[in-house]
Amino acid sequence: MKMRFSLRAVAPAALMAVGLSTSSAAQRTTPVVLDPAHMPRVATVDERYQSYNIEMIQVMGGRWWSPYGATAASAAGGFASSPMQYRPPTDLADPRLRKLAAALSPAFVRVSDNWANTVYFQDDDKPALGAPPPGFRAVITRRQWQGVIDFSQALDARVVTSFSIGDGVRDANGVWTPVEAKKLLAFFRRSGSSIAAAEFFNEPNLGVTSGTPKGYDATAYARDYKVFSAYIRAADPRMKLLGPGPVGEDTPLPGLPKGIPTEDILRATGPGLDGVSWHFYGAVSHRCAAFGPRFQTTPEQALTPAWLATTDKVAAYYAGLRDRYEPGKPLWLSETADAACGGNPWAASFVDSFRYLNQLGVLAKRGVKVVMHNTLAGSDYGLIDDVTLAPRPNYWAALLWRRLMGTIVLDAGASPSPDLHLYAQCLRGRPGGVALLAINADRGQTHDVALPVAGLRYTLSAKDLLGREVDLNGRPLRVTANGALPPIEGVRMRAGSMALPPASITFLALPGAGNARCR
Secondary structure, three states, X not given: OOOOOOOOEEOOHHHHOOOXXXXXXXXXXXXXXXXXXXXXXXXXXXXXXXXXXXXXXXXXXXXXXXXXXXXXXXXXXXXXXXXXXXXOOOOOOOHHHHHHHHXXXXXXXXXXXXXXXXEEEXXXXXXXXXXXXXXXXXXXXXXXXXXHHHHHHHHOEEEEEOOOOOHHHXXXXXXXXXXHXXXXXXXXXXXXXXXXXXXXXXXXXXXXXXXXXXXXXHHHHHHHHXXXXXXXXXXXXXXXXXXXXXXXXXXXXXXXXXXXXXXXXXXXXXXXXXXXXXXXXXXXXXXXXXXXXXXXXXXXXXXXXXXXXXXXXXXXXXXHXXXXXXXXXXXXXXXXXXXXXXXXXXXXXXXXHHHHHHHHHXXXXXXXXXXXXXXXXXXXXXXXXXXXXOEOHHHHHHHHHHHHEEEEEEOOOOOOOOOEEXXXXXXXXXXXXXXXXXXXXXXXXXEEEEEOOOEEEEEEXXXXXXXXXXXEOOXXXXXXXXXXXXXXXXXXXXXXXXXXXXXXXXXXEEOOOOOHHHO
């Protein structure tokens, strides 16, 4: 189901009631003067720029990250005796889940994780195998893949995945073969679907943790990738080949087996990708506190310039590798969230929406084509609570981005404060219109912007930054009892100066901006 978007306004009193109007008595700054009509075009993003992951373990069911409530030690920052527990398969046919996901469409849905590297596709209608065949670690059934395809087709969420590369798909000489890939592509064709894009396998820089043979190096990767790419180019030329899909190279975790550095992979394989992809987490969660304090973060750091800058620093590294080895190829961030190991407890609170939206803004400006959040609904970093199916604050942030931000990226200009982050894109569905995103990450000071045109304002705020309730223009955002979304309405704003309250996020829709680059 697609939601129609209206720029209908509500009364300004909704903002006045909670002190969000320009008459706020909070400490003020000299307004930042913005000129939306003349903001230059700096990049473009894919129509499915804002996308998401559903991990393969969620599709199959199995041991995954335990809820913090079930592992008190991990919530306190320690490594619980069992940070993982059995989680049943996600019901991708659930009407409420589909209704919420539909509002974020079109999108890509990536189904992958380390389990995908050694998964056996049981391509029959028999009961699920009790154990995987030799050389595999998990089993995914035809019915489970069909659930993914049905979800994809119903919601215009095109599938991205990766392939098995463990011992079960290798010949007598240890060379990768497409025995499992052939089965999967044939099944998608029989189901009237296709795979939009794929990484060869998930996170090759993690070595044997990712299911590669012992001693697997860049030479072996290049040998196997040559077989893989030749097969895919012949079997489905429309599928985009992404890669290498590494994670954590900026701050490698101690104790994990050393895998293959991305630069070694790109050097060995040579040009040939359709897009350069990587995965990014700024930290590991409390569940993985055993890795040490330098890999942790705190909610007190969540709004700091240093934390919000981490995503762009890592993106710059991979952009540099792209420029050297795959010049001109698109960049994809194919897996990301606040922290690895299922997310921190506050990933489900409003405080993480600052990271989420700043990440989308800064990467769009850099020219990254697609950003895939981990996950749609699963663990603490999910946009939707996987038990109650209640939207979390990041879902509402994602919904506003989807409805307002178009595919042409503009330069909003420099901010005078490290706590004020400004981004601009053409307004979706309004030729000449501009959408602005203003993130005031300052907890104690109001910042001001001045605009020469009128428009509509959408301010996200929360009474408790660590709470799961978020307000839009001072009113709580909640779905109805049957899962329907509430009206998403802007407040009329006049041309001139306006206040951005402390610790708030504001979208500004300016349909009359008259930017020629947005026609």
